[in-house]
Amino acid sequence: MLEINNLHAKIEDKDILKGINLNVKAGEVHAIMGPNGSGKSTLASVIAGREDYEVSEGNILLNNEDLEDLAPEERAHKGVFLSFQYPVEIPGVTVTNFIKTAINESRKANGHEELPAKEMLQKIREKAELLDIDRKFLSRSLNEGFSGGEKKRNEIFQMAMLEPKLSILDETDSGLDIDALKVVANGVNKLKSQDNAVVLITHYQRLLEYIVPDYVHVLHDGKIVKSGGKELALELEAKGYDWLK
Amino acid sequence: MSKYTEDDLKKELETKEYEYGFYTDIEADKFPVGLNEDIVRAISKKKNEPEWMTEWRLEAFRVWESMTEPEWANVNYPKPDFQGISYYSAPKQKPQLESLDQVDPELLKTFEKLGISIDEQKRLSNVAVDIVMDSVSVATTFKKTLGEKGIIFCPISEAIQEHPELVKKYIGSVVPTTDNYYAALNSAVFSDGSFCYIPKGVKCPMELSTYFRINEGGTGQFERTLVVADKGSYVSYLEGCTAPARDENQLHAAVVELIALDDAEIKYSTVQNWFPGDKDGKGGVFNFVTKRGLCETNAKISWTQVETGSAVTWKYPSCILKGNNSVGEFYSIAVTNNFQQADTGTKMIHLGKNTKSTIISKGISAGKSQNSYRGLVHVGSRAENARNFSQCDSLLMGNECGAHTFPYIEAKNKTAQIEHEATTSKIGEDQLFYCNQRGIDTDKAIALIVNGFSKEVLNKLPMEFAVEAQKLLEISLEGSVG
Incomplete structure (x- = not known):
């Protein structure tokens, strides 16, 4: 599904990613761990196509298609989803209106008609139920005055609605208490399937207790320095990151 | 009105130039340029006005001559040459409106382009339209339905002939001829406009609507609107404007007076889309x-305005809250892009006891434009328990535009409660990237963010107007980031 080859990326002449290789197949969950400043969030942004970063070498393929020339929205239309570490507020735009717009824009880009209002409502109801979201929440302005937990839950709700092929969850566990973390993890687990893939970006092992990865990669100074199974996460928890430097 | 879909919007966005920039080829009956007492008399004569009206105009003209153009607004523009303007222009063919067949086909075509085919309006919607083409009203519909309720809705020139007692009593009673430079000029030379009278206790059964258009090149347009709501009556009045694209600056100096007698309510909504000038700041309406x-x-008066057009805007729809317990409201969205300049806001003058006012102003600036809110809240010494709430929000796009807020507060009564809130925000890269990541392209994202920002005001507009307004916001800001 996702193939990253020798990816180098920089921002304002500062090299951040220095040769990343990663291969994620459909149905898999990969965790990318690493200390602050190792390039985890940069990797997420670069995959999503944020223009602040310049890819200087290497490539990113999604289902064998090079993403390089695609704008962020085009990548989204092809099934890339990024759950943001810090979701932005859009005052006056309700969660429902936002997700409706997002879904219809993707549908149009892929040559489909807009989703009829009735089906849209049905889908919203279904996914809200799946993720245990109060319907009142859906008529609030996007992320405005949301608690940390609500923001992250809203990201997962959007993921559920958009049904992406590749979901990148950037520090989804940050700022969550244990109950909120469980709700979010539970949602991600329910959305996992043989047709999609999840990349979890996290600093701590905590999230991986609830979303169990197939592979764990350690990112350090812009490179993956170690890869392994889920046990690697426990090892990191016990020993910290220093032994890998 | 059929539903406006996103595809319709897309189609519109393909034409980035001002979409109503066409010009109707109608022979016009035009005065020589310049302004003096003879011209004022000639305008009055042309309209077959009674002597009191001619005198009223002349008095205004004399006042105007002694005044100078105000300079305090936060706008810069080449001063119009008032002697270089022709002060009267009317379509030569003056149809008697018994049927649409009598209307100039060119004119009908124009209406079609504007999407306001009278035929459609008549059959499908509940809106009576008094269309002002250039300076003379050429079409009035629904008159009969209104007539049954005793409602008068007609060109002001007609009202001067047929209801002189009402016009004489109220014209200039809220905006006196001496009020300001442009009001004095308007009083002297106004060509036409609308008059509306709602009798005691009558609730007007439909939204009254006027479409203004500037058409003849180099002709100033001076509209005069007078709305009188008698005791216990209600009316909702819609005003929408479009103008053809032009290279030279066009001057528009209208006067609107509203009178809400005891227990009456007037809702006045405007969508203003005069030609704003091109991307380099050339042309555009003043x-x-x-x-x-x-x-x-x-009584209660509510002003709602969506201002997207004009090169320079100078406009302060205000309320004089003279009666006890009266209420004034001002809801405004002002959008400026490219080189547009807007200095707009309101004045709430609290004179009566327990008077209340609300001001919600949303300014959106893009390009190299300057957008100013200027508002006065005045509480007179006898206005016990007056209350005001003001909220002024500014949204900026890019780094070259400006948003300014000039709130003035004068409280002469200790019981007054005045609240003012202001925010300034910027459409950020983060917001745009977030939307992009969800599959929403940048233009659509801006439209979404702007609509969210303007929602409190858009919600105040009547349905059919809200759709048009939303469309205008999106078109006005298309391509303004990135």
Whole structure:
């Protein structure tokens, strides 16, 4: 599904990613761990196509298609989803209106008609139920005055609605208490399937207790320095990151 | 009105130039340029006005001559040459409106382009339209239905002939001829406009609507609107403007007076889309408007405006809350892009006891434009328990535009409660990237963010107007980031 080859990326002449290789197949969950400043969030942004970063070498393929020339929205239309570490507020735009717009824009880009209002409502109801979201929440302005937990839950709700092929969850566990973390993890687990893939970006092992990865990669100074199974996460928890430097 | 879909919007966005920039080829009956007492008399004569009206105009002209153009607004523009303007222009063919067949086919085509085919309006919607083409009203519909309720809705020139007692009593009673430079000019030379009278206790059964258009090149447009809501009556009045693209600057100096007698309510909504000038700031309409309403006891006046057009806007729809318990409201969205300049806001003059006012102003600036909110809240010494709430929000796009807020507060009564809130925000890269990541492209994202920002005001507009307004916001800001 996702193939990253020798990816180098920089921002304002500062090299951040220095040769990343990663291969994620459909149905898999990969965790990318690493200390602050190792390039985890940069990797997420670069995959999503944020223009602040310049890819200087290497490539990113999604289902064998090079993403390089695609704008962020085009990548989204092809099934890339990024759950943001810090979701932005859009005052006056309700969660429902936002997700409706997002879904219809993707549908149009892929040559489909807009989703009829009735089906849209049905889908919203279904996914809200799946993720245990109060319907009142859906008529609030996007992320405005949301608690940390609500923001992250809203990201997962959007993921559920958009049904992406590749979901990148950037520090989804940050700022969550244990109950909120469980709700979010539970949602991600329910959305996992043989047709999609999840990349979890996290600093701590905590999230991986609830979303169990197939592979764990350690990112350090812009490179993956170690890869392994889920046990690697426990090892990191016990020993910290220093032994890998 | 059929549903406006996103595809319709897309189609519109393909034409980035001002979409109503066409020009109707109608022979016009035009005065020589320049302004003096003879011209004022000639305008009055042309309209077959009674002597009191001619005198009223002449008095205004004399006042105007002694005045100078105001300079305090936060706008810069080449001063119009008032002697280089022709002060009267009317379509030569003056149809008697018994049927649409009598209307100039060119004119009908124009209406079609504007999407306001009278035929459609008649059959499908509940809106009576008094269309002002250039300076003379050429079409009035629904008159009969209104007539049955005793409602008068007609060109002001007609009202001067047929209801002189009403016009004489109220014209200039809220905006006196001496009020300001542009109001004085308007009083002297106004060509036409609308008059509306709602009798005691009558609730107007439909939204009254006027479409203004500037058409003849180099002709100033001076509209005069007078709305009188008698005791206990209600009316909702819609005003929408479009203008053809032009290279030379066009001057528009309208006066709107509203009178809400005891227990009456007037809702006045405007969508203004005069030609704003091109991307380099060339051309565009100068819009210097005086709008004011007077509230008697328990009366209410609500101004709602969506301002997307004009090169320069100078406009402060205001309320004089004279009667006890009267209420004034001002809801405004002002959008400026490219080189547009807007200095707009309101004045809430609290004179009566327990008077209340609300001001919600949303300014959106893009390009190299300057957008100023200027508002006065005045509480007179006898206005016990007056209350005001003001909220002024500014949204900026890019780094070259400006947003300014000039709130003035004068409280002469200790019981007054005045609240003012202001925010300034910027459409950020983060917001745009977030939307992009969800599959929403940048233009659509801006439209979404702007609509969210403007929602409190858009919600105040009547349905059919809200759709048009939303469309205008999106078109006005298309391509303004990135």
